[in-house]
Amino acid sequence: MPKEQDTPLTTDSWNLIKLIERLAFRTWPAEETIECGDFVFRASQGITKRANSVWTSTGSPFPESNWLEQAKHFYERHTLPLLFHISNVSPPGLDKQLADAGYIVEAPCSVLTGETAIVIANTPDSDSSDDEWEITVTPHANSAWIDEFLLAEQFDASKRAFYEKVLSRIQPLKGFFSFKINGQCAAVATVVLEEGWAGITNVAVVPERRGQGIGRVLLHELALWCKDQGAHHLYLQVVQDNIPAWRLYTKAGFTPLYEYHYRREPLQS
Incomplete structure (x- = not known):
């Protein structure tokens, strides 16, 4: 899973990861999306994780709003489990916050x-x-x-x-x-x-x-x-x-x- 502190990314790597995440986001467009700050809530009948998860990989800080409650409401409305997509350019501390709240890791992947x-x-x-x-x-x-x-x-x-x-x-x-x-x-x-x-x-x-x-x-x-x-x-x-x-x-x-x-x-x- 992403290493938030062990090995700091160089500026070039950080920018490249942000680029690839943005391009990859566009390869699998969800049926419904709602922006919450720089996070994007995605829903598509529950088929595939990428199209039914919160995209957080913008390299930006947390949204100023109550993003977690808004995310819960969005996925409850769609009768889907709340799922976060987390990468090396997600907000620092997000992964730990979710882990501490009992959120389970699924489908660890690498981008080559x-x-x-x-x-x-x-x-x-x-x-x-x-x-x-x-x-x-x-x-x-x-x-x-x-x-x-x-x-x-x-x-x-x-x-x-x-x-x-x-x-x-x-x-x-x-x-x-x-x-x-x-x-x-x-x-x-x-x-x-x-x-x-x-x-x-x-x-x-x-x-x-x-x-x-x-x-x-x-x-x-x-x-x-x-x-x-x-x-x-x-x-x-x-x-x-x-x-x-x-x-x-x-x-x-x-x-x-x-x-x-x-x-x-x-x-x-």
Whole structure:
């Protein structure tokens, strides 16, 4: 989880983390948002933590208002648990305050960054198997891409409407990648580009194709496309216990920049 005092951030690192957090915020726009000072309350039917949590990563102090009571009221109105998204640029002391109040840590993640040219150089430009494969990119998440995404993630159809809506709300330039082998879906991914940075999200390989090196080929194609769109820097988020993903991204040239996690309100007795 974020280290508030152990290793002070340099000014450059602080500013870069604030930038990435702001860009990442725009890659997953919630259904409803309300500002409370520089905090943002987000709600989206309770699907995904990022779209249903309080965003606090602006590098600013606490709001002057009674932000905690307002947050509780907002999430009670939506019948959702109160969840805070906390990073290294959240207000100092926020994580400790919530911990002391019994809020539980969930989903610790790391954000990795890489240079587009380095990732291209560190990944293969083709699959070595005899299978026929193709990668297509569409500017919108059409019905076929949603089908493939749900298949790769093993999500049921009840989540379809949420993903259709959240992906359609993304405003910056975006690309939805579909990787097919012998005409069958093997993997998908999303890239969102803004201010010379490309955020890589929704990377998912269908279960029967995992462990076959598809991720490296897909990552190469993603980086090539980002280069063509003028993005020289890449970032992505990895759950800290996802060892295969860590291995893939670090071999490709990504390095950790910062961490974030969520704090969930304690259960009422």
